[in-house]
Amino acid sequence: MKLIAVFVLFCVANAKAYKILGVFPVKMKSHFYVGNALMEGLARAGHDVTVISPFHAENSYNNYKEVFLDESPVENSVDYTNDNFMEYNNKFFWDIIMKWYDVGVEIARSALSSPNFQNFLKIKQNFDVIIVEHSIEALFGLSHHFNAPLIVISPFAVSKWSTHLVGTPLFASYVPYMNNPFSNHMTLWQRMYNSLTYWFEDVSMPLYLRPKHQKLMEKYFPNSKNWPSLEIIKRNVSLVLINTHVTYATALPLAPNMIEVGGMHIKQSPEPLSQKTQDFLDQAKDGAIYMSLGSNVLFNKLPKHKKDAILNAFSAYPNMRILIKSDEKIVIPSHKEADVTVESWFSQQSILAHHNLKIFITHGGLLSIIEAVYYGKPVIGISVFGDQHMNMQVVENKGYGLNIPIEKLNSENIKSAIGAIVQDTRYENQANLTSKRYRDLLKSPLETAIHWVEHVAKNKGAPHLKCAAVDLPFYVLYNLDVWFLLAVTGFSIVLVLKYIIHKIISMFTYNDKIKIKTR
Structure with missing residues (x-):
């Protein structure tokens, strides 16, 4: 050795x-x-x-x-x-x-x-x-x-x-x-x-x-x-x-x-969670929901009615623990204070790797999607801008998440999305299957x-x-010159055929006129 x-x-x-x-x-x-x-x-x-x-x-x-x-x-x-x-x-x-x-x-x-x-x-x-x-x-x-x-x-x-x-x-x-x-x-x-x-x-x-x-x-x-x-x-x-x-x-x-x-x-080996967060997730017997809208979309800058819609949606799931990335203090009326953790920064990959994390609510940024796929977690997207809408459309098509564009967000549709993922095991199963496929790489x-x-x-x-x-220039790459030449050739052939047909018809017409005159 x-x-x-x-x-x-x-x-x-x-x-x-x-x-x-x-x-x-x-x-x-x-x-x-x-x-x-x-x-x-x-x-x-x-x-x-x-x-x-x-x-x-x-x-x-x-x-x-x-x-x-x-x-x-x-x-x-x-x-x-x-x-x-x-x-x-x-x-x-x-x-x-x-x-x-x-x-x-x-x-x-x-x-x-x-x-x-x-x-x-x-x-x-x-x-x-x-x-x-x-x-x-x-x-x-x-x-x-x-x-x-x-x-x-x-x-x-x-x-x-x-x-x-x-x-x-x-x-x-x-x-x-x-x-x-x-x-x-x-x-x-x-x-x-x-x-x-x-x-x-x-x-x-x-x-x-x-x-x-x-x-x-x-x-x-x-x-x-x-x-x-x-x-x-x-x-x-x-x-x-x-x-x-x-x-x-x-x-x-x-x-x-x-x-x-x-x-x-x-990270091949996620870094250890803080003791506080580790205990919080370990004790989440009915599972936990993690929400982070990335580093560019700040939860505290969302319109008040959008924030209220998200927080009110959690009321239907009082036994699930909630982690929220935000710079401001957040109170969820339906939850005990001990069941809610709010931090300005979380070790996201380490949280997604925890077995008690059941749902990841994200803005649909590509890095977050990749991490959710790697750790096999179902996703609820609140897509805001850029490629987030497209990313979440792919997630929905693949079957391991649901998307609610920010302009359509309300308490009922996010509550419904959480319920769908909690109650329907297809999302979790598909997330795990996608994770296995993604990890099946030579390198x-x-x-x-x-x-x-x-x-x-x-x-x-x-x-x-x-x-x-x-x-290649544009016209060569797409064969525009070839199509132009074919079009010109085809048009020319049509004109020549038209001319020949016209001449033939004219010749027969002329002969008929001569025969009529001779009679």
Whole structure:
């Protein structure tokens, strides 16, 4: 055994260590958790890691360096956490898309103009791989600045933001747009709305969004005006890592360099609960309900009638213990004080891992869905914005939860949802089945992601994985020139046939006239 241990240590010590840069500028903890889970995993694997972010990592490693995105001169002029994102509801797709465009541009501007970021660019250094979040395209310039392969990571499921980078086909007929609350089996009108959404993005992204990111890249990267355009830089993306998995998402045909790694942030061994929370759950003989609306949707900022609707719904289940993530004190009239725990932060994975936890009430964020799937817990969604509606639609279709959009939320429908999950074992059984499928992997999502990052570094960008679709112009990719040629040819054939038929008819008509005259 000692000999084997020495051999393993020798192999690890002599394995190639790569220098890897990760940039995650979005000021949402869920985005950071995804990217940083990968970077910490790479650090533990022995690589020299540098992370640029507005957050500090909880763990420290000798080979993990941080560049903190401090307050920039143009710090976020767009307040994208205003009013719990409620302003994103009941808007047409073009309003939402343009809003997200502006948010992404301001995030990019804030990161690029940060003094710490600019100082970092002045340091002469080399990296083997650059990892950047998918929607902040101006930062793709880091690949050209450091002359290193570019890996893009998406904290969401599959979207046009990521598929077009590697040539993965995306059909509006069965892939709902991220903000559309549709399933993969849409009605005619849903497919029409979904198609219009994608077409609008196809037109607005190159005409409106990309020029803004191009200008930002040229402004904040030295000598970037002599670089290839951002459009060309994007074509050289080596790999896309997407935060999804087929067990809890829609099955799709993916390009070979688009890899599902949903659940990288899952801890193989959940950290111990505080003694207070551990005792609280251990003593929940009739089960417990945990409610958390994530880090962006704050319970205390919900409209009063929405908060009352949720709290009043618990009255039908006085024997179940309730855990609520909130910054304010909450009293549930139907419950004893000892049966309610309210904290500003919980170790969510540890709570979901507890055997007495029966229902998870969530906003439908992808990380929360992944954790619920991993630990086999039924879900009630109160979806608010973004991909949450779509995520919860998938949950309902898979059969391990129910969704109540925030605008439809009332005491009766949430009470009914809790009752359905408590009384109908199908939800729990389906949650357990989905969990078993998700866990049935050759490698964990994090191990898979590390493998592919190392593969790209080792193979100098892994050009052998690249699909030709990314290099084809739009009209060639969709064979528009072929269809045009066929249409012209067909039309020409019709005209020629029409001319020939006309001539034949005219000839017979002429002969008949001659015969009549001769008589």
